[in-house]
Structure formats: C-alpha cells, structure tokens
Amino acid sequence: MVNNLGKRKIVVFTGAGISAESGLRTFRDGDGLWESYSIHELATKDAFERNPKLVLSFYNQRKVAAKNAQPNKAHIALAELEDVYDVVIITQNVDDLHERAGSSKVIHLHGQLNRAQSSIEPSITYDWDKRIEIGQYCELNSQLRPNIVWFGEPVMHLEEAREHIKSAYKVLGVGSSLSVQPAASLLNKAPFRAEKTLVSLEIKGKIPFSYKFMRGKATNVVPVICKNWRKLEVNSKCT
CATH class of the missing domain: 3.40.50.1220 (TPP-binding domain)
Structure with a gap:
C-alpha cells in the first residue's frame, strides 16, 4: 500500500x-445517448463494418464535445x-x-477518444486528436477506427x-x-x-x-x- x-x-x-x-452526455441516463441511438448501430464491430461512415461521424462528434469540455x-x-x-x-x-x-x-x-486504432489489430494505436475519416489507414493498410471498447470486445x-x-x-x-x-x-x-x-x-x-x-x-x-x-x-x- x-x-x-x-x-x-x-x-x-x-x-x-x-x-x-x-x-x-452519458449513455445510460434517461436523456443519455442510448436514448437517441441504438448500440447495434454505433457500438459494435458489426456496426462499424456495416456503416463505418455513421460510426465515425458519431465518435468524431463525441471527440469534439470532449475536447470542448473542461x-x-x-x-x-x-x-x-x-x-x-x-x-x-x-x-x-x-x-x-x-x-x-x-x-x-x-x-x-x-479506450480514449483522442486515440485511433487499427480495425484489424487493436494493439496498433495512435495519438489522434483530429477526426477519423474513411480512407485513413493504419500501417497494416486497414481502416482506422476509434480506440473505444465496443460491446463484445475485451x-x-x-x-x-x-x-x-x-x-x-x-x-x-x-x-x-x-x-x-x-x-x-x-x-x-x-x-x-x-x-x-x-x-x-x-x-x-x-x-x-x-x-x-x-x-x-x-x-x-x-x-x-x-x-x-x-x-x-x-x-x-x-x-
């Protein structure tokens, strides 16, 4: 100790x-983010594979909100x-x-909003204060994604x-x-x-x-x- x-x-x-x-905003309160969005649309690996543009847009907005908070x-x-x-x-x-x-x-x-990671190898991460966009790749040539633990991930x-x-x-x-x-x-x-x-x-x-x-x-x-x-x-x- x-x-x-x-x-x-x-x-x-x-x-x-x-x-x-x-x-x-939190996710689980009565006016939380899960009242506006489904976890199946935004917070799973399958959601990212189905609609990466939507998922990236959501987390890019959260990144801006976190950056502006004190x-x-x-x-x-x-x-x-x-x-x-x-x-x-x-x-x-x-x-x-x-x-x-x-x-x-x-x-x-x-995870952390101000980091990004490989979409195929989670151990590959980067400091990433800016937006994550479609077409931005890691060193393994896979799309970058938020460094966030989604449902079903360890x-x-x-x-x-x-x-x-x-x-x-x-x-x-x-x-x-x-x-x-x-x-x-x-x-x-x-x-x-x-x-x-x-x-x-x-x-x-x-x-x-x-x-x-x-x-x-x-x-x-x-x-x-x-x-x-x-x-x-x-x-x-x-x-």
Whole structure:
C-alpha cells in the first residue's frame, strides 16, 4: 500500500457521472445517448463494418464535445491529491479530463477518444486528436477506427487495474452506477482494511461490501473528501 516514494496509494474508480458534470452526455441516463441511438448501430464491430461512415461521424462528434469540455472541481481535487498520495485513476470514461486536470496515472478501461486504432489489430494505436475519416489507414493498410471498447470486445488494462486496487490504502469510486461489467467488479478487489467510499447520484444494484455510499454530485462531495484526506495525511507526517 506504500510505493517506493513513501506515499500511500489511493485508487480512484470513475464513471460517466464525473464527466457529466463537465457537460458531457452519458449513455445510460434517461436523456443519455442510448436514448437517441441504438448500440447495434454505433457500438459494435458489426456496426462499424456495416456503416463505418455513421460510426465515425458519431465518435468524431463525441471527440469534439470532449475536447470542448473542461475538467471540473472533482477532476482537479483528485489531481491535487498527488501532492501527498500515490494516486491511480481507473476510469471507464473515454475523455481526457483527468489528464487535463493534472492526474499523472490514468488507466482507461474503455479506450480514449483522442486515440485511433487499427480495425484489424487493436494493439496498433495512435495519438489522434483530429477526426477519423474513411480512407485513413493504419500501417497494416486497414481502416482506422476509434480506440473505444465496443460491446463484445475485451476491456483494456483489466489485470493492471485489478492489481492496483488490490494494493490500495484507500479506494474511492466516483460517478459510476456500477452497472457496466466487468469494470464495476474491480471494486470488489479492494483490501478488507482499506477505506472504501462511493460517491454517485445513483447506484444500480448492490453496493459492494464495506463501502460507504455518499449520494451527491462529484463536484460537491469529492473536493471535501480530498481536502480531508490531504489534511489527515499531512498531519500524520507531522506527529
């Protein structure tokens, strides 16, 4: 639970709720993106093969929205925790708001909008801030596609994320309804003795064992938690 720099590890698991507070639409809320689009049209490999132009247009729009969004108070508070803790962010989100807030260790389970990948070999990826267009190819001469985990595809970096949670001093879940598996099951891997907290407007299903649930907006609750944790850690090193 303590890294080689002597800082205790906090693992933060974030979901769509934290990005929603920066103005990005979620998929699963009542006015979410899945109310306007079918997953079978936009978020499967078959959909991309049937109508790549439609799929690319959808994700290009999402890329623009994410680029225009700004990190909110919760993103910034989590980044500032790195002053006194070893902080690892494990996120289901595909935007880069954590990185732009200043977090240095971010694991994206479901991919990143600002990257592209080969449509035949997912290990081939590129930094890609611009639009992805039909006719843009990877080094294997296959069409580029979004670096996004679609339905039926394996979650990225799952084992790495699991190992971080297993060695955490504190675990904080933010903005996730815990409805997307297998990502949500990671929270069950937290050590028994770790302090475990969930912050969300809604949890679908059972709250994981020994987690404290705090209902509320990330921008209201997370900065308070982070301030208290920073104060506790600084005071512990002064005594």
